[in-house]
Amino acid sequence: MTTAPPTTTDEAPGPPAAAKSAWGTLRPLVLRLHFYAGVLVAPFLLVAALTGLLYAASFQAEKIVYDHELTVPVGERELPVSEQVAAARAAHPEGTVAAVRPSPEADATTRVMLSGIPGVDPDHTLAVFVDPYTGKVRGALEQYGSSGALPLRTWIDEFHRDLHLGEPGRLYSEFAASWLWVIAGGGLVLWFSRRRALRTVRGTGGRRRTLGLHGGVGAWAAAGFVLLSATGLTWSAHAGANIGELRTALGQETPSVSAAAGEHAGHDAAGAAGGDAAHGAGLDKVLAAARAEGLGDPVEIVPPADAQSAYVVRQIQRSWPEKQDSAAVDPATGEVTDVLRFADYPVLAKLTRWGIDLHTGSLFGPVNQIVLMALALSLILLILWGYRMWWQRGRGSAFGRPVPRGAWQQVPPYVLVPLLALIAVLGYFVPLLGIPLAVFLAVDVVLGEIAHRRGRRTYASGTTVR
Numbered sequence: 001m002t003t004a005p006p007t008t009t010d011e012a013p014g015p016p017a018a019a020k021s022a023w024g025t026l027r028p029l030v031l032r033l034h035f036y037a038g039v040l041v042a043p044f045l046l047v048a049a050l051t052g053l054l055y056a057a058s059f060q061a062e063k064i065v066y067d068h069e070l071t072v073p074v075g076e077r078e079l080p081v082s083e084q085v086a087a088a089r090a091a092h093p094e095g096t097v098a099a100v101r102p103s104p105e106a107d108a109t110t111r112v113m114l115s116g117i118p119g120v121d122p123d124h125t126l127a128v129f130v131d132p133y134t135g136k137v138r139g140a141l142e143q144y145g146s147s148g149a150l151p152l153r154t155w156i157d158e159f160h161r162d163l164h165l166g167e168p169g170r171l172y173s174e175f176a177a178s179w180l181w182v183i184a185g186g187g188l189v190l191w192f193s194r195r196r197a198l199r200t201v202r203g204t205g206g207r208r209r210t211l212g213l214h215g216g217v218g219a220w221a222a223a224g225f226v227l228l229s230a231t232g233l234t235w236s237a238h239a240g241a242n243i244g245e246l247r248t249a250l251g252q253e254t255p256s257v258s259a260a261a262g263e264h265a266g267h268d269a270a271g272a273a274g275g276d277a278a279h280g281a282g283l284d285k286v287l288a289a290a291r292a293e294g295l296g297d298p299v300e301i302v303p304p305a306d307a308q309s310a311y312v313v314r315q316i317q318r319s320w321p322e323k324q325d326s327a328a329v330d331p332a333t334g335e336v337t338d339v340l341r342f343a344d345y346p347v348l349a350k351l352t353r354w355g356i357d358l359h360t361g362s363l364f365g366p367v368n369q370i371v372l373m374a375l376a377l378s379l380i381l382l383i384l385w386g387y388r389m390w391w392q393r394g395r396g397s398a399f400g401r402p403v404p405r406g407a408w409q410q411v412p413p414y415v416l417v418p419l420l421a422l423i424a425v426l427g428y429f430v431p432l433l434g435i436p437l438a439v440f441l442a443v444d445v446v447l448g449e450i451a452h453r454r455g456r457r458t459y460a461s462g463t464t465v466r
């Protein structure tokens with residue numbers, strides 16, 4: 001006995017399989033993948049969107065919350081950097097100087113970062129904020145990362161990245177990033193494959209209106225979602241490691257300036273390690289040498305790691321146009337021993353740097369952050385609309401009736417085989433996409449076999465065979 005359940009316009013089966021195009025056979029498969037991925041991955045995406053929304057807003061919030069530490073009244077003349085560091089060390093003699101960020105603007109403080117401070121996370125530093133005009137210490141805050149995140153932004157950043165669960169928690173964000181581009185791309189393809197009349201929202205109601213809102217907003221935001229997914233995977237735990245290995249194999253890893261000191265290392269420069277400006281060339285001469293090489297503000301000065309190493313002065317501007325040049329300066333003589341220009345970075349290294357800064361909202365400043373917040377809000381709405389469609393798709397007591405299985409059986413081998421090969425490659429490089437997909441397929445096959453043994457199987461064409 002064969003029965004055909006009622007179908008809505010957007011789900012109606014197409015022509016017989018023999019008459020279908022390659023896309024006609026693929027569409028049910030994409031629809032089923034989009035449906036199940038959306039239902040199962042959406043909770044993780046919702047958390048990522050909410051925490052990402054908070055992070056995008058944290059840049060401006062940080063400026064407000066820590067205004068006293070970050071800004072000072074503009075004075076007449078700045079003190080030498082060495083005197084500012086001495087003032088910070090007088091207030092906080094514990095630990096060692098890990099880096100110094102001279103005041104980048106007229107009304108900004110100088111940051112002296114100290115490592116090895118009791119009570120401070122070993123991966124963080126204690127940033128001491130010094131008035132560059134008076135040498136007065138305006139406060140000290142724990143700082144994290146190359147972007148100089150202070151406690152508020154650090155807390156939100158870690159919440160977004162791993163829910164404050166450490167390395168195991170990073171799996172959630174990588175799982176969300178691994179599937180976001182799949183869901184967004186599948187939804188975009190499905191939306192534009194529909195007849196134009198079915199995309200009308202005005203004057204419609206029920207599930208069709210929800211579908212129109214879901215598809216319309218998703219189509220506009222899809223490119224942003226794909227970009228967020230790709231850039232998020234760049235520094236994820238597993239896919240990021242694979243991407244790093246691939247870049248290394250292609251000779252596209254991020255270069256670094258040579259920090260080896262000159263022939264005088266180990267003599268007059270011995271006392272310069274740790275940022276002590278009382279020996280060797282000193283911080284002021286080192287900074288002047290870097291300025292002469294064209295390294296303008298903002299910069300960070302990293303003291304020599306040992307008696308055989310040089311100072312490293314690097315630009316840290318992540319907003320467009322980026323400033324990422326760096327120079328090594330001999331601590332004994334104050335002479336520049338090596339210079340690395342961002343313009344000389346390999347292509348993939350540049351793209352990685354831009355991608356990460358775009359993802360974190362640094363590349364284009366407030367505009368970048370507003371766009372990220374808009375994307376996060378869009379994703380939240382899409383998830384809510386998606387679940388609403390799932391509810392509306394139910395028939396009677398059949399809450400959330402799923403898309404029928406068996407769609408892959410209608411795909412011709414000349415399409416299915418290359419598709420499976422592509423999925424295998426992607427699954428290898430993005431394991432939190434490949435492993436869950438394999439599990440989903442295995443469960444789907446088992447459920448289909450159970451249904452078959454019970455004498456009932458529903459096919460993608462919408463028919464039920466008993």
